[in-house]
Amino acid sequence: MSKKSKIYNFKHEYLGRSVVTFFGLLLILITIIMVLFLASKGMATFLDNHVPLTQFLFSTDWHPERGIAEGGPVVGVLIFIVGSVLISGLALLISTPFSVALAIFMTEISPKLGKKIFQPVIEIFVGIPSVVYGWVGLTVLVPFVRNHFGGLGFSMLAGSLVLAVMIFPTIATVSADSLSIITEDYKEASYALGATRWHTIRKIIFPCALPGILTGVVLGLARAFGEALAVQMVIGNSIRIPGSILDSTINLTSIITMDMGNTAMGTPWNNALWSMALLLLLISFLFILIIHRIGRKGNVSA
Amino acid sequence: MSKFKPLLFVLVLILSVSAALVGCSSQPQPNQDANQQQPAGPSGSATAVGSSALQPLAEKAAEMYMAKNPKGKVQVQGGGSGTGLTQVASGACDIGNSDVFAAEKLTADQAGTLVDHKVCVVGFATVANPKVKVDNLTGQQLIDIFTGKITNWKDVGGDDQKIVILNRPSSSGTRATFKKYALNGAEEAAGQALTEESSGTIKKALADTPGSISYLALSYVDSTVKSLKYNGIEATTDNITSGKYPIWSYEHMYTKGEAAGTVAKDFIDYMMGAEFKSIITQMGYIPNSAMTVSRDK
Numbered sequence: 001m002s003k004k005s006k007i008y009n010f011k012h013e014y015l016g017r018s019v020v021t022f023f024g025l026l027l028i029l030i031t032i033i034m035v036l037f038l039a040s041k042g043m044a045t046f047l048d049n050h051v052p053l054t055q056f057l058f059s060t061d062w063h064p065e066r067g068i069a070e071g072g073p074v075v076g077v078l079i080f081i082v083g084s085v086l087i088s089g090l091a092l093l094i095s096t097p098f099s100v101a102l103a104i105f106m107t108e109i110s111p112k113l114g115k116k117i118f119q120p121v122i123e124i125f126v127g128i129p130s131v132v133y134g135w136v137g138l139t140v141l142v143p144f145v146r147n148h149f150g151g152l153g154f155s156m157l158a159g160s161l162v163l164a165v166m167i168f169p170t171i172a173t174v175s176a177d178s179l180s181i182i183t184e185d186y187k188e189a190s191y192a193l194g195a196t197r198w199h200t201i202r203k204i205i206f207p208c209a210l211p212g213i214l215t216g217v218v219l220g221l222a223r224a225f226g227e228a229l230a231v232q233m234v235i236g237n238s239i240r241i242p243g244s245i246l247d248s249t250i251n252l253t254s255i256i257t258m259d260m261g262n263t264a265m266g267t268p269w270n271n272a273l274w275s276m277a278l279l280l281l282l283i284s285f286l287f288i289l290i291i292h293r294i295g296r297k298g299n300v301s302a
Numbered sequence: 303m304s305k306f307k308p309l310l311f312v313l314v315l316i317l318s319v320s321a322a323l324v325g326c327s328s329q330p331q332p333n334q335d336a337n338q339q340q341p342a343g344p345s346g347s348a349t350a351v352g353s354s355a356l357q358p359l360a361e362k363a364a365e366m367y368m369a370k371n372p373k374g375k376v377q378v379q380g381g382g383s384g385t386g387l388t389q390v391a392s393g394a395c396d397i398g399n400s401d402v403f404a405a406e407k408l409t410a411d412q413a414g415t416l417v418d419h420k421v422c423v424v425g426f427a428t429v430a431n432p433k434v435k436v437d438n439l440t441g442q443q444l445i446d447i448f449t450g451k452i453t454n455w456k457d458v459g460g461d462d463q464k465i466v467i468l469n470r471p472s473s474s475g476t477r478a479t480f481k482k483y484a485l486n487g488a489e490e491a492a493g494q495a496l497t498e499e500s501s502g503t504i505k506k507a508l509a510d511t512p513g514s515i516s517y518l519a520l521s522y523v524d525s526t527v528k529s530l531k532y533n534g535i536e537a538t539t540d541n542i543t544s545g546k547y548p549i550w551s552y553e554h555m556y557t558k559g560e561a562a563g564t565v566a567k568d569f570i571d572y573m574m575g576a577e578f579k580s581i582i583t584q585m586g587y588i589p590n591s592a593m594t595v596s597r598d599k
Contacts, residue, residue, distance in 0.1 A: 064472075065472050065473070138503070138506065138507070139506075142510065143510060146511075152466055152496065152511060153510075153511070154496050154507070154511075232499060233498075233503065236496040236497070237471075237496060237497035237498065237499075238493050238494065238495060238496055238497065239493050239497070240493030248496050250497070255471075257499065258471035258473070258497065258499045259471055259472070259473040260382070261354075261380070261381045261382020261383075261384060261385050262382040262383055262384045262385075262471065262473035262474055262475065263382075263384040263407075263473050264384040264385075264387055264388045264407040264408055265384075265385075265388040265392075266388070267384075267407075269473070270384070
């Protein structure tokens with residue numbers, strides 16, 4: 001092979017291929033390193049501080065600052081887990097009907113409006129930084145809840161409402177995608193049998209797109225679970241399990257962001273925060289697993 | 303043809319590694335050009351990491367220090383007192399900024415390797431929503447409020463209104479100081495108080511929430527919140543320096559060992575020096591030299 005063709009090959013084939021391969025492998029490597037790092041940090045609570053796993057997961061005693069004289073630090077994180085589950089769950093309940101309805105409207109009822117107006121609007125929502133959501137929540141939503149529902153305003157309800165707005169683009173976009181790929185054949189067959197448009201949507205299109213919609217819902221849930229800043233600003237961060245949706249509470253991400261910088265590395269307190277971070281990672285793995293399950297089921301039935 | 307592939311890999315690797323390194327903290331580079339040393343000060347670089355309460359002042363100091371001594375580079379980062387102390391103890395940075403004494407966060411062994419430089423003093427005020435009618439709280443009333451024994455403003459001479467406590471996280475230096483000097487170490491009622499991450503958010507929430515009470519560094523106190531007297535004494539610089547008002551703490555800069563002759567030490571000396579004193583006052587802190595009282599733990 002001549003020298004010229006070597007250079008040609010290099011420029012037109014191997015250069016691009018190498019760069020792409022390199023970054024692909026780098027990404028996998030970074031993922032593995034991060035998981036291993038988090039796992040090693042997160043296990044310190046159990047291996048170095050000898051906190052039993054059951055106590056860590058199922059105890060509501062959170063006294064990481066307690067000195068040896070008073071019985072040593074206690075790190076039970078059930079309050080934070082319950083807080084995360086309740087806030088994200090409520091956000092999902094609020095957001096899902098709106099998002100799915102919007103997705104159906106913009107794909108089936110008025111695709112023209114959907115493309116021209118709804119798509120850009122949703123994209124704008126995705127681009128708003130979470131600190132802005134939090135700030136608006138703190139300024140508008142917290143006083144609103146205080147004046148119209150009672151309580152202090154800093155509440156589970158405020159947190160869930162902020163999250164609901166934040167996850168709606170995720171659910172709506174994924175749902176709309178899965179609705180729009182339903183083939184025309186199904187719709188035409190349904191119309192041919194005399195079904196109305198709403199009948200067709202309810203009996204044919206929605207069930208066919210359900211796996212995709214569920215994927216969107218789980219993705220939304222994953223986002224809700226991992227969101228820290230915006231929620232933290234409006235839920236009040238009282239370390240307790242809320243008695244009502246108007247009570248202030250706290251979640252996993254809030255306690256981590258609040259205490260991370262102010263606790264020294266290697267202390268039981270800091271280790272407990274790492275363990276919570278590991279827990280969040282495991283939960284998000286679980287969500288990804290569920291999404292894959294739904295995806296596979298969808299493929300089988302289609 | 304195949305010889306290009308490894309070459310390219312190396313190239314891309316170098317690129318990405320160097321890109322990754324840009325984000326990391328710079329290591330001290332002492333004696334880089336030792337033979338050109340001038341009396342102006344040592345050359346090299348120093349990194350200060352930690353307390354966000356001290357960060358604005360340290361950044362200002364770094365800016366002025368570098369203008370005076372161009373050969374010394376000082377970089378200031380936040381991250382929290384815990385981060386600062388851990389990093390300076392492990393040698394990852396040159397100066398660890400902290401709101402609290404190292405012994406309160408680190409083990410005795412780790413804290414023993416560090417040298418404390420008390421660069422300035424920060425005062426804290428008990429603050430309330432501006433609509434609250436109470437002007438003064440005794441130490442005991444304050445303890446009763448924060449431990450949940452008093453829950454209504456009418457019990458301390460105000461309107462019939464529920465008291466809403468706004469706390470900082472239990473790891474915060476401000477909260478630790480307030481608990482130690484205002485509450486005499488009394489344990490706050492669990493699960494009652496709202497907690498906000500930063501002093502800025504506290505200030506906002508305080509102005510918005512009826513009947514709320516909290517505590518802020520004096521540099522944060524302005525007309526949107528109401529500063530309450532403590533045992534009849536106003537939270538002012540004069541009352542703090544004369545020792546009448548007890549709710550204050552040092553801002554510390556820790557070095558590993560004495561660090562003599564380094565940029566880090568020179569920078570700290572500059573910060574504690576006469577030239578920088580007016581800036582400290584201007585930014586809402588109190589110069590250590592103005593204090594007539596002192597503490598060592």
